[in-house]
Structures are given as structure tokens and as C-alpha cells.
Amino acid sequence: MLSKIKNILSWPLRHKWWSLIIIIVVIALFLIFGGTSKKSNKGDFVTVKITRGDMEQVVSATGEISPVNTVSVGSQVSGTIEDIFVDFNSQVKQGEVLLKIEPSVLQASVTEAKASLDSAKSQRNLAKSDYIRDRSLYNDGFIARAEMEKSQAQYEQAEAAVVRAQSQYDKAVTNLGYATITSPVNGTVISRKVDKGQTVAASFQTPDLFEIAEDLTKMQIETAVSEADIGMIQTGQSVNFTVDAYSGDKFKGVVRQIRLSPTMTSNVVVYTVVIDVDNADLKLMPGMTAFVTIVVNRAEDVWKAQNSAFLLKSFANIDPAAANVSTANHLAVLRDKNVVIIDYEKGLVTATETEIISNDVKSGDRIIVGRVGQESTTKKSTMRGGPMGGGPR
Numbered sequence: 001m002l003s004k005i006k007n008i009l010s011w012p013l014r015h016k017w018w019s020l021i022i023i024i025v026v027i028a029l030f031l032i033f034g035g036t037s038k039k040s041n042k043g044d045f046v047t048v049k050i051t052r053g054d055m056e057q058v059v060s061a062t063g064e065i066s067p068v069n070t071v072s073v074g075s076q077v078s079g080t081i082e083d084i085f086v087d088f089n090s091q092v093k094q095g096e097v098l099l100k101i102e103p104s105v106l107q108a109s110v111t112e113a114k115a116s117l118d119s120a121k122s123q124r125n126l127a128k129s130d131y132i133r134d135r136s137l138y139n140d141g142f143i144a145r146a147e148m149e150k151s152q153a154q155y156e157q158a159e160a161a162v163v164r165a166q167s168q169y170d171k172a173v174t175n176l177g178y179a180t181i182t183s184p185v186n187g188t189v190i191s192r193k194v195d196k197g198q199t200v201a202a203s204f205q206t207p208d209l210f211e212i213a214e215d216l217t218k219m220q221i222e223t224a225v226s227e228a229d230i231g232m233i234q235t236g237q238s239v240n241f242t243v244d245a246y247s248g249d250k251f252k253g254v255v256r257q258i259r260l261s262p263t264m265t266s267n268v269v270v271y272t273v274v275i276d277v278d279n280a281d282l283k284l285m286p287g288m289t290a291f292v293t294i295v296v297n298r299a300e301d302v303w304k305a306q307n308s309a310f311l312l313k314s315f316a317n318i319d320p321a322a323a324n325v326s327t328a329n330h331l332a333v334l335r336d337k338n339v340v341i342i343d344y345e346k347g348l349v350t351a352t353e354t355e356i357i358s359n360d361v362k363s364g365d366r367i368i369v370g371r372v373g374q375e376s377t378t379k380k381s382t383m384r385g386g387p388m389g390g391g392p393r
Contacts, residue, residue, distance in 0.1 A: 045368045050303055050374070055353055059225060061273070063223030065284050072170065075206065077202055082100045103151070113168045117165040123158045187214040189212055190212070202272075225271055227269040239251060239254060241277075243290055249283075251284070251290075291337070303356040303357075303361045304356060305356060312370070315341070318332045330343060333367055334366045344357060
């Protein structure tokens with residue numbers, strides 16, 4: 001007996017290759033048949049949970065933050081900048097002096113215009129005296145009527161020359177006043193485009209000297225919305241947005257205006273939507289990029305599920321008795337390990353979730369979308385990017 005045991009134990013040592021082959025065969029058989037019990041039963045259902053909560057349908061866009069009212073301050077006269085009294089971020093009041101242009105050339109124009117006005121007045125006074133004298137002589141019969149009328153015409157021309165010289169003088173005085181640039185509004189200087197000693201040339205167009213934001217506590221965002229989404233936007237809708245400077249903060253705004261003038265961007269028709277923003281804490285700065293989410297529809301405390309739960313096209317593999325039931329307005333749900341077919345309607349639909357309108361839904365229900373191990377019976381669908389519209393509520 002002992003010798004037989006020794007022969008059996010020594011056989012693998014004497015037949016190494018056969019031993020190796022037997023081991024490989026055993027492992028292969030285990031992998032083929034041994035793992036079968038670990039596979040999921042084809043009777044198991046693939047389900048998606050029905051939850052309850054709030055939903056928001058949104059339109060996303062980007063835009064630039066800017067002051068509601070920005071005034072560009074320019075110059076109507078040419079000259080060299082003599083003094084600048086404000087800088088970037090300066091707080092200014094209406095009528096406050098911002099800049100002065102060297103006035104010598106403008107003052108010379110005033111002096112010249114004044115001399116011309118005085119000369120015209122002297123000519124007018126002389127012509128008036130001649131006319132009064134000639135009219136008296138004509139009335140007494142000493143001169144002809146033509147000579148009196150000639151004196152009258154010269155007087156009237158001299159009077160017109162005074163008016164013309166007066167207007168030139170007034171213009172020169174006004175231009176001299178333009179050498180002192182004042183602020184037209186109360187606000188903050190957000191841009192200064194000139195330096196002391198720089199020459200301002202206002203021959204063909206008004207050069208911009210400053211940009212003044214009238215009130216930085218009231219800002220706006222101008223964002224472009226595509227024609228596919230613009231129909232969902234309405235004035236008064238709430239807006240949430242973020243900026244890179246404060247990545248952890250969320251800001252709020254309100255849609256104020258939908259501009260009717262379209263523009264073409266990358267072959268897409270877009271419309272400008274203006275959003276009012278409260279900036280009382282002055283955290284937001286002009287020029288920041290805002291990542292905007294416009295809330296176009298909202299549903300509170302409703303039953304909902306992921307959109308993938310509604311792609312099933314037949315109940316045949318779920319419940320043969322319900323093979324002819326339409327999946328358009330029915331759901332197969334797993335309730336207490338039992339399959340239940342319930343009626344429903346789709347409500348609000350977003351990019352990720354769909355509202356379920358039904359009186360048959362119960363807490364803990366899960367929508368059945370197929371069986372484990374079976375080929376997918378869901379519809380092939382192409383989800384369009386961006387928000388999706390839902391049915392009427």
C-alpha cells in the first residue's frame with residue numbers, strides 16, 4: 001500500500017510535461033465552467049431610480065460685463081494738453097474739470113474776433129449817422145431819393161456785418177471754453193487715453209480722452225443667444241452666472257432686454273440679450289467674462305428620472321403580457337420586486353432629466369430599461385447639445 005502511494009506521488013516528478021498539461025486543462029475548465037455561477041442572471045432588470053426634487057431648464061451663454069451707462073469724453077478743439085486732473089479710477093462729479101488744453105491759440109482767436117466786432121460796430125455807427133443825415137436832407141428836398149436809399153442800404157449792410165462779427169466772436173469764446181474739459185456726469189474714470197503734453201487733433205473727428213462709467217454699482221451683461229433658444233427667453237427671467245475671478249461665487253441677474261437686431265456668428269444667427277446685474281459690493285469689474293445660465297423654466301418638488309430611462313421601445317422582454325402597451329405614455333417600474341406598468345406624461349425636459357407626471361408613481365419605484373445580458377432594446381437617439389424643451393405644464 002505504501003509503495004503504491006509512493007508511485008502515485010512520484011509519477012508527476014517522472015512525467016513533468018504531462019503534469020503541466022493536466023494543470024493547464026484543469027485551470028481552463030475552471031475558467032469556462034467555474035465562473036458561470038458568478039454571472040448575473042439574465043432575469044435581473046436594469047433600472048433607473050425615480051427621484052423627487054426640483055428641476056430647471058436653462059440656456060447657457062457667455063458675455064462681457066460692462067457698466068450700464070458709459071460716457072466717452074472728447075474734445076471739440078485742437079491743441080496741446082496742458083494739465084490733466086484725473087486718472088484711472090478717479091471719482092468725478094458732474095462739471096468737475098478733467099483736463100485743460102493750452103489756450104493761447106484759442107485766446108488769440110477770441111482777441112481777433114473781438115477786434116473785428118468792434119470794427120464792425122464802428123462802421124455800423126458811421127453808416128447809421130450817414131443814413132439819418134441823408135434822410136433828413138431828402139425830407140427837406142436837398143438830395144435825391146436814390147442817394148438816401150443808398151445810405152440806407154449801406155447802414156443795413158453794416159448792421160448785418162455787426163451780427164456776423166458778433167457770431168464769430170461768440171464762437172471764438174465758446175471754443176476757448178472747450179479748452180477746459182469737464183465731466184458730463186457723476187461717475188468713475190475707467191479709461192484715460194491721453195497724457196500731458198500730447199497734441200489733440202479735432203479736425204475731422206472728436207478724439208476720445210476719457211471713458212466715465214456713470215454708476216459701477218449697476219452693471220449689465222450683453223450675451224449672444226442662438227435663434228434655436230431665443231424663443232424661450234423672456235424679459236424678467238432670473239439669471240445665474242459666474243466669473244473666473246470668483247470661481248466659488250454665484251451671482252444673480254435679471255433679463256432686461258432682448259434686442260431684435262440679429263447678427264451672424266459662425267453661420268449661426270444670434271440675438272443679443274441684455275442682463276441687469278446688481279454690483280453693490282463692486283466685486284464685478286468692467287470687461288470680466290460672465291458664464292451665464294438663464295433659467296427659462298422651473299418645476300419644484302416633482303418626480304423625475306434621468307433621460308436614459310425613457311428610451312425603451314418595447315415591453316416585450318420586460319413583461320410579455322404588456323407587449324402591445326405603448327411606451328410613449330407608459331413606464332415599466334420595479335416595485336417590491338414586481339413589474340408594474342403605470343401611466344405617465346412627460347413634463348419639463350432638461351438636458352439630463354425628465355419630469356414624470358403621474359399619480360401612480362410611488363417612492364422607491366425604479367424604471368426598468370432592460371434585462372442584464374440582453375442586447376439593448378432602447379432607441380438610438382442623438383441628443384442635441386444645450387437645453388431641451390418640455391411639454392406644456
